[in-house]
Amino acid sequence: MENIELHKVVFSIKELPATGLPEIVLCGRSNVGKSSFINSLFNKKNLAKTSSTPGKTRSINYFLVNNAYFLVDLPGYGFAKASKTDKEKWERLINDYFKASKNIFLAVHLVDSRHTPTALDVTMNNYLASEKIKTLVVLTKADKLNQAEKSKAAKQTTAIFPQIEINVNSFFYSSVSGTGHKEVMNFFKKSLQQH
Numbered sequence: 337m338e339n340i341e342l343h344k345v346v347f348s349i350k351e352l353p354a355t356g357l358p359e360i361v362l363c364g365r366s367n368v369g370k371s372s373f374i375n376s377l378f379n380k381k382n383l384a385k386t387s388s389t390p391g392k393t394r395s396i397n398y399f400l401v402n403n404a405y406f407l408v409d410l411p412g413y414g415f416a417k418a419s420k421t422d423k424e425k426w427e428r429l430i431n432d433y434f435k436a437s438k439n440i441f442l443a444v445h446l447v448d449s450r451h452t453p454t455a456l457d458v459t460m461n462n463y464l465a466s467e468k469i470k471t472l473v474v475l476t477k478a479d480k481l482n483q484a485e486k487s488k489a490a491k492q493t494t495a496i497f498p499q500i501e502i503n504v505n506s507f508f509y510s511s512v513s514g515t516g517h518k519e520v521m522n523f524f525k526k527s528l529q530q531h
Contacts, residue, residue: 338521340378340407343400349432353398358405358531359439360524361469363430363460364446366412369476369511373446374399374409376511377520384409394426396433405441405528408433414456434467441531442470442524449475449489449508453496461497472523473500478508478515 344353362370371384384397397409410433411426434440443464447453453461464471473493481489490502500506507523509516 338378338401339403340380340383340399340401342383342397343406344398346396346398347394347429349429349436352396352433352436353406355406357400357439358441358528359408359437360405360442360444360527361408361410361433361437361440362444362446363410363464364412364476365414365448365454365456368412368446368448370409370412370446372511373474373476373509374407376514377517394422396429406439408437408440413460414454434463440469442472442527444472444474444520446474446476447493449478449486449493450480452492458496465499470527471499471505472520472527473497473506474509474516474520475506476509476511479510479513481508 344351346352362373364370374384375381378401383399394411396411399407399409401407410430413426413430445457445460445464447457461471461473475489475493478486486508493506494500494502497506503519505523507516507519509520
C-alpha cells in the first residue's frame with residue numbers, strides 16, 4: 337500500500353522544499369480531474385481537494401509518497417473565469433517551478449479524453465518535450481467513453497502528440513472505474529527505478 341501525505345503548499349517559488357527528493361509533476365487543464373486522479377490513484381478520499389469550481393488550485397501542492405518521492409500538483413491552466421492577473425501569476429509560478437526544480441524525473445500530463453487536446457495542452461506538451469522531461473500522457477474520464485469513442489480519442493491524441501504511444505507512455509484513466517490505475521502506478525515505479 338502506498339503511503340502518501342500532503343507535505344507542503346507553495347504559493348511562491350521561494351517556498352519550494354529543498355529536500356532533493358525526485359519529483360513527479362502533474363499538469364493539465366483546470367477541470368481535467370487532477371484531484372480525482374490523485375485521490376483515486378492512492379485510494380484516499382479527500383487527500384487532494386476536489387472542487388466543482390475549476391481553477392481552485394492556486395498553489396503548487398507537494399505530496400510525499402512513501403518518503404521516497406514527491407507528487408507535485410501544479411495549478412491547472414486555461415481556466416476561463418480567472419482574472420488576467422491571476423492567470424499571469426499562476427503562469428509565472430508554473431514557469432518558475434520548472435526552471436527552479438532540478439528533481440523532476442517525470443511529468444504526468446492529464447488530458448480530457450472526451451475532447452480534442454486544446455491549444456494550451458499542445459503548448460504544455462511542446463514545453464515538456466523542449467525541456468526533455470520524460471512525459472506520461474493520461475487520458476482522463478475514460479469511463480465516459482465507449483469503445484469506438486476511445487479508439488477515436490486515441491487516434492486524435494496521437495496525431496496531435498506524435499511522441500506518445502497508447503498503452504506505452506499514454507493510458508486511458510478513470511477515477512470512477514479504476515481503468516488505467518495499475519498501468520500508471522507501474523509506470524511511476526519503473527520511471528523511479530530508471531531515474
